Amino acid sequence: MDTPIIPSEIRTVYTGRIFTLQVETIELPKGGTLAAEIIRHPGSVVIIPLTESGDLMLVQQYRHAVGRTVWELPAGSLKPGEDVERAALRECHEETGLIPSRLEHVGSFYPTPGYCDELMHFFKATGLRTPGTGDDAAHQDEDEDIEARPFTRADVEAMMKSGAIVDLKTLAGLALAK
Secondary structure (H helix, E strand, C coil): CCCCCCCCEEEEEEECCCCEEEEEEEECCCCCEEEEEEEECCCEEEEEEECCCCCEEEEEEEECCCCEEEEECCEEECCCCCCHHHHHHHHHHHHHCCECCEEEEEEEECCCCCCECCCEEEEEEECCECCCCCCCCCCCCCCCCCEEEEECHHHHHHHHHHCCCCCHHHHHHHHHCC
16 A cells, blocks of 8 residues: 655645645655645545336436536535445435435445545445335435436436436446446
8 A cells, every 4th residue: 555645734725615625735756846736525425226126316406517407316425424324325315305225335436536535435225215204304405406316227328328417426326336
């Protein structure tokens, strides 16, 4: 395993609701220094919800950064100290309105390791059910306006080819769902 480089200086440039931007001065192994711009993120979960018939549940929401609505797998950031499986249950319920009876961890990946430390934890969710008496109510985040729908695998393939699915975490999750 590689030994991490210890920064000689860490400067926090911005702290927001979702991430922190830091500039870390490091000595490069081949000589010289680098002011590395790093986004510090608490991590996230990506849920691959599969219905009993094998359809995939996708959610559509407006993503301001790209100026359009996007079909994607349900996902969300971890809360401080939150267990990843508990976060996956919460996000599935919040974004699809369904509660999975089974979660299977299928991998964890860094989507952009060149400048961000976010680790995405992917879970296959099955045994989806409508919440009943005794279940906590699901609440979307205040900035979310989400539509959830099931799609056949053929529909999803067509959406990928047509450009209707442009989200990379979704493409990775769909590859893991096979």
